[in-house]
Amino acid sequence: MTRQEKGLWVTVIVLTAGVLFMGSWILFSGVLSQDNNKSDLAPHVVASVHDRAITEEEWTSELKKRYGSEVLMTMMNRQVVELEAAAANIKVTPQEVDQELERMGHGYGSKERFLQEMEQQLGLTEELLKAETSYRLTLEKIATADVEIDDAEIDQYLQQYPDQFRPKKQLELSIIKVEQETEAEEVLDRLENGEVFADLAEEVSIDEYTRDQGGRLGLVEEDDPFQPETLMETALSLSKGDIAGPIPLDEGYGVVYVQDILIPEESDENLIRETVRKQLALEQSVSLSELEGQLRDKYGARIIAEPNNQ
Structure with a gap:
């Protein structure tokens, strides 16, 4: 595995987990909301194997058993981050999301190639990638809101690691x-x-x-x-x-x-400096997972009952 692929796999794992959890939630939460209306109807069959039917209720139960807690945690994280971003007037623009996808795409030669690889290899559409990227950028902005990085620190970093942002064939x-x-x-x-x-x-x-x-x-x-x-x-x-x-x-x-x-194009100097600024700021802030925990505590997020198989 190449160096850039190793770095991107970390991002991919995070994105895939988010998509998996949110996808599972979408699948069974929509079903659950209709349970009361369907209680007097015959079970809805969603698949069959030979002469064995798989009902919607069984499908939902399996999803809850496998991913229920993770989905609830993801939902709570999304909500508390949204509340904190609104309170701090923090926003992530579509342009920032596109810029981040461009940066991530450098390891694949281009943003378009990166998006194509993500969809072909992992089934992650551009829409899903943008949603996860927007969430991560929002969380990073919250984490670094009070961290100041001056130009001298950025200059020192670039002098210490001169080849890190050099475009490579x-x-x-x-x-x-x-x-x-x-x-x-x-x-x-x-x-x-x-x-x-x-x-x-x-x-x-x-x-x-x-x-x-x-x-x-x-x-x-x-x-x-x-x-x-x-x-x-x-x-x-x-x-x-x-x-x-x-x-x-x-x-x-x-x-x-x-x-x-x-043959990659020369990187934009301003983009390089902003990338270094964010990297240094994140090094001085709490980890993103720790921040999510702090925000859950701040906004009183808790799981009242563990998901069951019913």
């Missing part, structure tokens, strides 16, 4: 990994004869991480320390569309396919 790579050099030669021969790289990767690659994705490694930064040096040296010498090998790896040999090469 990214390569979209796929790989087929085999045990023997002769096997890699055979792979190259089959590719030259017109076989599709992705199909061949699924058939012969021994790399469990990429095999089921047709050998796809994804976007890799030019200095990614998590990829074999021999692989990166070869890939950086190639052009878009090139295939090369055999490449000696720590275990086995590889054939690499450079699907695309992205």
Whole structure:
């Protein structure tokens, strides 16, 4: 996994959890609100397996059992953050959300590519991503409202970490990994004869991480320390569309396919400084999860009864 992917997976996990919890809530809260009206009706069947029906009530019960407490906590967090933001006159604009998605998209080459990856890999639509991003930005603004970061601190940080915001070339790579050099030669021969790289990767690659994705490694930064040096040296010498090998790896040999090469634009200086300002401010504030707990206490949020299976 690349460095930027590792960073983004943290965000993805948070977003996915939020979507899961809120999605579960939407699914069963709408059903629960109609229970009284349906009490005298036959159970509504939502699915069936062979001759076994799954009713809406069973579905709701399972959702509550699995996700009920988490959904309630998410709902309470949303409400207390909304109350605190209103009290402090804190707002997050659509432009700020778009700007944050642009920043998150840098690890994928572009915002559009990032959104596409999130929907294809995790089923997260742009609408859901925007909702979660807006919530996180609001929480961050609340956390840092009383933290002052001056320009000298930002200058010192940028001097200390000069390469952190330097745009880096990214390569979209796929790989087929085999045990023997002769096997890699055979792979190259089959590719030259017109076989599709992705199909061949699924058939012969021994790399469990990429095999089921047709050998796809994804976007890799030019200095990614998590990829074999021999692989990166070869890939950086190639052009878009090139295939090369055999490449000696720590275990086995590889054939690499450079699907695309992205040369990023220079980052906006003002955006860099604001990113550093927020990062330094968050380091001096309470954690976001701790802040949520403080706000729940402040506004008297509590679970009166644990969700049950009824």
